Amino acid sequence: MTDQEPFTIEQFYKFIAQGKLMAGKCQKCGKIHLPPRPLCDKCYSQEFTWVTVHNKGKLVTYTVIHVAPQQFQDKAPYAVGIVQLENGAKLPGMITAIPQEQLSIGMDLTIDFTECDNAQPWPQWPRYCFKPL
Amino acid sequence: MSGKPLVSIVSAGLSKFGKNEGLYGRELFAEAVKEAFDRCPRLEPKRDIKAMFVGHMGESYEHQGHMGAATADWTGLLNIPATRTEAACASSGAALRSGIYAVLSGLADVVLVGGVEKMTHRSTAEVTEYLAMASDYPFEQWHGITFPGLYALMATAHMHEYGTTEAQMAQVAVKNHHHGTLNPKAHMQKEITLEKALASRPVATPLKMFDCSLITDGASCIVLTKPELASKFTDQPVHIVGTGQASDTIGLYERETLTSLKAAKTAAKTAYKMAQAKPEDMDVAEVHDCFTIAELIAYEDLGFCKAGEGGKLAESGETCLGARLPVNTSGGLKAKGHPVGATGTAQAYEMYLQLTGQAEQRQVKNAQVGLTHNVGGSGATATVHIYRSNQQ
Numbered sequence: 001m002t003d004q005e006p007f008t009i010e011q012f013y014k015f016i017a018q019g020k021l022m023a024g025k026c027q028k029c030g031k032i033h034l035p036p037r038p039l040c041d042k043c044y045s046q047e048f049t050w051v052t053v054h055n056k057g058k059l060v061t062y063t064v065i066h067v068a069p070q071q072f073q074d075k076a077p078y079a080v081g082i083v084q085l086e087n088g089a090k091l092p093g094m095i096t097a098i099p100q101e102q103l104s105i106g107m108d109l110t111i112d113f114t115e116c117d118n119a120q121p122w123p124q125w126p127r128y129c130f131k132p133l
Numbered sequence: 134m135s136g137k138p139l140v141s142i143v144s145a146g147l148s149k150f151g152k153n154e155g156l157y158g159r160e161l162f163a164e165a166v167k168e169a170f171d172r173c174p175r176l177e178p179k180r181d182i183k184a185m186f187v188g189h190m191g192e193s194y195e196h197q198g199h200m201g202a203a204t205a206d207w208t209g210l211l212n213i214p215a216t217r218t219e220a221a222c223a224s225s226g227a228a229l230r231s232g233i234y235a236v237l238s239g240l241a242d243v244v245l246v247g248g249v250e251k252m253t254h255r256s257t258a259e260v261t262e263y264l265a266m267a268s269d270y271p272f273e274q275w276h277g278i279t280f281p282g283l284y285a286l287m288a289t290a291h292m293h294e295y296g297t298t299e300a301q302m303a304q305v306a307v308k309n310h311h312h313g314t315l316n317p318k319a320h321m322q323k324e325i326t327l328e329k330a331l332a333s334r335p336v337a338t339p340l341k342m343f344d345c346s347l348i349t350d351g352a353s354c355i356v357l358t359k360p361e362l363a364s365k366f367t368d369q370p371v372h373i374v375g376t377g378q379a380s381d382t383i384g385l386y387e388r389e390t391l392t393s394l395k396a397a398k399t400a401a402k403t404a405y406k407m408a409q410a411k412p413e414d415m416d417v418a419e420v421h422d423c424f425t426i427a428e429l430i431a432y433e434d435l436g437f438c439k440a441g442e443g444g445k446l447a448e449s450g451e452t453c454l455g456a457r458l459p460v461n462t463s464g465g466l467k468a469k470g471h472p473v474g475a476t477g478t479a480q481a482y483e484m485y486l487q488l489t490g491q492a493e494q495r496q497v498k499n500a501q502v503g504l505t506h507n508v509g510g511s512g513a514t515a516t517v518h519i520y521r522s523n524q525q
Contacts, residue, residue, distance in 0.1 A: 009271045035272065061293070061391055063285035063314045064338040065277060069262035072277040078336075081276050082286060092386040093276045103294045125275060 007036040013125040019113040021055055021128075023089060024048040026047045030101050034089035050069040055111045056133065060090060064100045083109055097131040108133045134502055134522065136408035138235045138372035139275050141363035142355050142520075144173035145485040150351040150470040151253075151320040151365065158195055158251035159207040161352040162187070165247060165475075166208045169354050172375040175366045176243075180211065183217045183241035183282035189474040190223025193263045195251050200474075204249065213239075219474075220425050221267030222423060224248055225353065226477030226507030226516030230378050232357045247354030247478070257258040267510040269384035281345055281424065283385050283511040285337035288426040292339065292443060294441065299339050301444030303330035306343045308453050309422060309461050313468025315454070315495035320349045320470030344425040349470025353479035371488045375519035376409030377401060383434070385511040387503030392441075394461035394512035397434040401506070401517045405436075408519040412436035415519075417457060417487050418502040419480035421508040431506050432460070435517070462487065462495045465517055477507035477516060488522040501525040 005011045007024040014036045014047060015022040024036030028045035034053060062081035067070075072078065079095040080102070095103065096112065109130040116126035146168030148161040170178055183244045189200035197203065198217075205215035218228040225248025232246035252260055265273070266278040291297045297398065302435060307327050313319040330343035356366075363370035377400035382388055388395065405411065412435055420435065422428035429443030437458060438446040452460040463469045465481040485521060486492040487500045502525060 013271075061286045061290040063282050063289055063340075064335070065279055065282045065285075066335045066337065067257060067261060067281065068277065068279065069265065070258045071262075073258065075277065078277060080276060080282060080286075082391070090386045092272055092278060092384070105289070123271065123275075125271060127276065129276075 002036055004049070004086055007033070007038050009035050016128050017116050017126040018111065019116065021053045022050050023053050025051045031089045032089055034085070034091065053089060054086050056108055057085040059103065059105055059109055060084045061105060062103045064094060077127045079103060081130065094129040096129050096133065134374070134408060134410040134414045135520070136374035136410060138315045138360035138374055139376060140357045141370040141372050142481065142485050143358055143362045143363055143370050144169040144176060145482040146172065146354050147318055147479055147482045148352040149318050150349050150472065153212055153253070153350040155249070155394050156350065158189070158197065158200070158249040158352065159203045161165055161226045161251065162204045162247065162249040162354070163207045164293060165352040165354045166245070169356055171287035173356065173366055181243045182210060182245050182356070183212060183243055184213055184235050185210060185245040186218050186228040186235070187215065188218050188228040188477055190219060190221055190224050190250055191266060193266070194255060197255040199222050200249065210245070213325045220514040221509035222421065222471070222473045223477055223509030223516050224474040224506045224512040227378065227514065229355070229478055229481055229518060230376055230516055232378050233307050233373065234511070236357055236359055239279060243356065243358045245354055245356055247352065248475040248477055249352035250474040251350045251352050252348050252472060254275040257348070272384055273384065279337060281337040281340050284424040284426055285340045286385060287391050288339050289429065291426060291430065294392050295444070297429065297444035299331060300327060302429065303327050303346055304447040305422060305428045306330045306449070306467055309465040309467035312454055312462050312495060313464025313518050316464050316469060318466050319464040320347050321468045340424055340426070340511070346423045346466035346471035349472045350468060351472035351479065353475045353482050354499050355478055355481050355485060369489045371485050372521050372523065373518055374521050375404035375410065377403030377407070377517045379403070381513050383510070383513050393430060394434055394508060395514055397431065397508060397517065401435050401513045404517040404519050410502065410519055415504050416462045417462060417484070417503040418458065418506065419463060419465070419483050420460055420506040421476070422461055422467050423471060423508070425467070427508065428460065428465070435504065435506060451499040454497065459497050462492065462497060477505070480505035480507060481518065486525060488520055
């Protein structure tokens with residue numbers, strides 16, 4: 001990995017396909033961007049470095065979706081949530097491998113890359129999900 | 134409240150909201166515009182109207198973009214600047230805001246602002262997909278998060294943080310359905326019971342079918358002018374005395390809090406300051422109840438109650454017609470319906486009726502001051518407007 005990769009959403013998902021959760025850190029003001037962005041919204045710097053974000057986090061909120069768009073109807077009802085990672089970064093995603101009635105705010109989850117090897121061209125990203133530790 | 138009028142509303146129109154089979158959006162818009170023109174015989178549309186802004190959320194519903202020109206065409210208003218505004222479900226709140234910019238700039242002294250959406254010919258799965266386009270694509274839509282899903286994430290957080298209950302949310306649906314029975318243009322004109330709301334099928338837990346606004350066809354418009362010109366067109370204008378608009382992160386997941394909409398709070402603060410008004414000055418309000426939880430959060434963000442007490446306020450009955458602060462007398466998005474692009478100016482239409490004493494069965498007695506709150510997406514856009522009658 002070098003710092004030459006562009007700090008884009010596409011690159012974020014390229015790392016996901018490699019099983020890595022990566023954020024951009026602004027070299028000027030230190031703000032961590034997850035997802036990365038090419039222009040720091042705090043100080044307008046364009047200089048970043050990649051930092052690894054730990055795979056573990058806590059569930060901030062969740063829902064079980066019953067009415068889904070066409071492409072997700074075969075999965076419904078499915079759980080989605082927002083997970084708080086380190087440094088204040090948060091990510092949404094599906095939550096699998098747990099009975100839906102056992103979901104609770106504050107529970108520990110980890111990011112799961114097992115279905116992330118099927119990367120297609122933009123905008124078909126590999127789909128990470130969250131599961132219990 | 135002592136704020137000066139920024140602009141004045143001299144007329145307003147609304148199409149029937151509902152399942153308008155066989156009608157295109159532009160045809161519904163013409164229905165709304167005809168009402169506005171008929172209400173204001175001193176207005177000569179082709180002579181007087183100098184610009185128009187039309188809120189429209191999505192090209193996908195009708196395979197039709199470029200709605201500014203299309204609606205100008207179908208309302209006999211060619212040759213003036215006609216621009217579509219898009220801010221998801223706040224598209225016509227943004228149209229109203231744009232109209233105010235136009236009048237205050239001096240570039241156009243009479244402006245038609247409105248909005249339209251035609252939705253009911255699409256399946257629920259299609260509408261679910263199109264509505265989700267107002268959220269973040271690569272992190273929300275891509276992971277299967279729907280629009281009800283985003284508000285469900287807020288509801289779960291609100292219940293956890295403040296003890297808000299599903300029954301308190303359902304109370305909003307019961308109230309707004311009751312108000313809808315008093316509005317002949319509402320999509321749903323049927324009472325519902327708390328038990329029926331609570332027993333309805335899940336959409337995105339904890340939100341159920343009766344927590345969700347309706348998929349509706351409809352159009353709305355109002356005519357704005359400079360306050361000093363208002364008497365030329367009507368003896369009964371309604372004045373806009375405060376306007377606020379703000380943006381927040383496109384993704385819900387990036388927000389500092391999930392139990393409040395910062396953009397709505399910012400827009401409200403700006404509008405209250407401009408109007409020199411306080412929440413307790415309001416006699417009536419139309420708030421963006423796309424989901425029942427959204428009305429509870431609106432109460433809190435607008436200062437109608439403290440943070441976390443929205444559920445209790447709904448339960449108290451104080452926001453019902455006849456009580457202290459009637460909210461969503463039109464039936465709201467919940468019962469009147471939510472043709473997304475039309476909603477912001479449909480709220481302004483209701484305020485025009487209320488503050489001119491023309492709201493008939495649902496008239497708030499002696500209503501002089503009111504507020505509208507229109508939210509786009511999961512809160513990435515919010516507009517708040519404050520109105521007062523000509524008597525006040």
